[in-house]
Amino acid sequence: MTNIAITGATGLVGRHLIFEIIQQNLHQLENIRLFILGRNNEKHSLEQRFTDIIASEGFSYWNLDPTEYDKIFCFLENQVKYIHTHLEAHIPIVDPSELAQIKETPIDYFFHLAALPDLRNTPATEQRVMQANFLGTKRLLELLAKCQIKEFDYIGTAFVCGKTSGKILPTYLNPTQDFNNPYEKSKLLAELAVKEFSQKHNIRCRYFRPGIVCGRLLHKPLGHAHKFDVFYEIFAFLYMEKLRILKSTDRFFETPVNLNLRLVFDPESSANIVPVDYLVKVLYQVCVQNPPDDHFHLVHEKNTNFQVFLDATLEVMNISGVQQVHEIPKDVSPIERLYHSRVGAIFNPYLNSKPKIFDTSNLQIVLQKGNLKCPPLSAENIKILMRYATQKKFGMDTHKILRRVKK
Numbered sequence: 001m002t003n004i005a006i007t008g009a010t011g012l013v014g015r016h017l018i019f020e021i022i023q024q025n026l027h028q029l030e031n032i033r034l035f036i037l038g039r040n041n042e043k044h045s046l047e048q049r050f051t052d053i054i055a056s057e058g059f060s061y062w063n064l065d066p067t068e069y070d071k072i073f074c075f076l077e078n079q080v081k082y083i084h085t086h087l088e089a090h091i092p093i094v095d096p097s098e099l100a101q102i103k104e105t106p107i108d109y110f111f112h113l114a115a116l117p118d119l120r121n122t123p124a125t126e127q128r129v130m131q132a133n134f135l136g137t138k139r140l141l142e143l144l145a146k147c148q149i150k151e152f153d154y155i156g157t158a159f160v161c162g163k164t165s166g167k168i169l170p171t172y173l174n175p176t177q178d179f180n181n182p183y184e185k186s187k188l189l190a191e192l193a194v195k196e197f198s199q200k201h202n203i204r205c206r207y208f209r210p211g212i213v214c215g216r217l218l219h220k221p222l223g224h225a226h227k228f229d230v231f232y233e234i235f236a237f238l239y240m241e242k243l244r245i246l247k248s249t250d251r252f253f254e255t256p257v258n259l260n261l262r263l264v265f266d267p268e269s270s271a272n273i274v275p276v277d278y279l280v281k282v283l284y285q286v287c288v289q290n291p292p293d294d295h296f297h298l299v300h301e302k303n304t305n306f307q308v309f310l311d312a313t314l315e316v317m318n319i320s321g322v323q324q325v326h327e328i329p330k331d332v333s334p335i336e337r338l339y340h341s342r343v344g345a346i347f348n349p350y351l352n353s354k355p356k357i358f359d360t361s362n363l364q365i366v367l368q369k370g371n372l373k374c375p376p377l378s379a380e381n382i383k384i385l386m387r388y389a390t391q392k393k394f395g396m397d398t399h400k401i402l403r404r405v406k407k
């Protein structure tokens with residue numbers, strides 16, 4: 001029996017990691033036991049949430065023959081255990097019987113993905129990300145020190161390098177550098193806490209650092225993601241502004257709109273954007289192939305130039321009049337003011353810094369053995385990602401937006 005525990009299973013990366021684990025073990029699911037460490041939301045229990053995720057997204061990932069559906073239902077019923085876990089709470093797992101399950105079971109792989117990916121630079125956000133990402137991880141580790149963890153797999157971020165640019169090694173860690181926001185710092189502190197835990201308790205820990213995660217580019221539906229945050233927010237702004245002008249979602253793609261908007265970015269600026277399905281395959285392969293290293297970047301092999309990304313997106317959205325400038329203009333229009341205060345304030349530091357080149361040399365053998373090739377972020381694939389996000393309205397309540405516009 002392989003026992004796998006995972007926090008953040010309801011998130012974008014976490015759910016896809018589970019889809020991949022199931023896909024790779026379809027012929028022997030009875031030998032996998034999965035502990036989902038998560039929480040109920042306002043409407044649904046943790047169990048209901050997870051079952052809904054499997055139903056709405058898992059089956060499309062596996063593309064199974066209906067005769068194989070029973071394997072999944074049987075797995076969900078018998079092999080999945082739910083452990084209510086709150087990172088902000090003083091004790092992350094309060095239910096004594098759930099805690100006992102975790103304590104009594106030797107866990108082969110404990111994946112810790114739960115975190116608050118909020119990039120805002122405000123004192124309130126700082127307080128929240130430090131609580132969830134850093135202190136939450138610390139509290140979880142204190143609890144796990146009393147358990148039987150064979151391997152702890154921590155999902156950090158490639159952006160623990162903060163404002164550092166150029167070539168970045170997967171082991172690079174500099175707590176005294178400048179950060180773009182408290183989120184980056186909280187993830188660095190969490191990684192240091194994992195290091196301390198590993199040394200103190202002699203537990204094998206691996207550190208995975210993803211780039212910016214986008215939707216699927218290997219498994220259908222291509223472009224799929226259930227949420228559109230982080231870098232998607234830049235393009236969600238463009239979507240929303242076009243909607244304000246159209247005053248309707250009808251014929252969104254067919255109707256051209258000029259936004260007259262100047263965005264501040266360095267024409268050379270590039271970002272590392274990695275499709276979620278490729279990312280989880282690399283993560284899974286590292287765990288099963290077990291290479292000697294402990295630190296890995298989970299990134300695209302090639303950065304994407306922001307102008308290229310923007311051009312492809314504007315074409316999909318049928319928007320013109322968006323221009324690159326070097327600094328915030330003195331005569332900003334109301335829409336530009338809104339962009340710079342809401343979106344630019346978060347992303348301008350990233351869009352105006354020298355590129356970060358995340359080193360993946362220690363992954364090359366794993367990629368080769370696993371026959372893994374990262375799908376290119378070509379203009380065509382960018383359009384697939386952004387068409388999907390636009391069709392899903394970037395997860396926004398457009399009725400609410402349109403009601404406000406029409407007032």
Ligand SMILES: NC(=O)c1ccc[n+]([C@@H]2O[C@H](COP(=O)([O-])OP(=O)(O)OC[C@H]3O[C@@H](n4cnc5c(N)ncnc54)[C@H](OP(=O)(O)O)[C@@H]3O)[C@@H](O)[C@H]2O)c1
Pocket residue numbers: 007008009010011012013014038039040041085086087088112113114115116117132136155156157158187209210211212213214227230
């Ligand atoms: N997305 C990116 O671009 C990106 C880039 C680099 C690194 N990463 C890292 O990759 C990991 C996964 O990211 P993601 O994009 O998949 O995140 P996500 O979609 O926002 O999901 C976050 C997960 O963490 C859980 N969580 C958050 N706060 C919690 C708390 N206080 N207690 C318990 N659970 C909590 C959420 O549970 P609920 O569903 O209940 O809220 C959810 O399952 C994170 O560690 C993130 O820092 C992400």
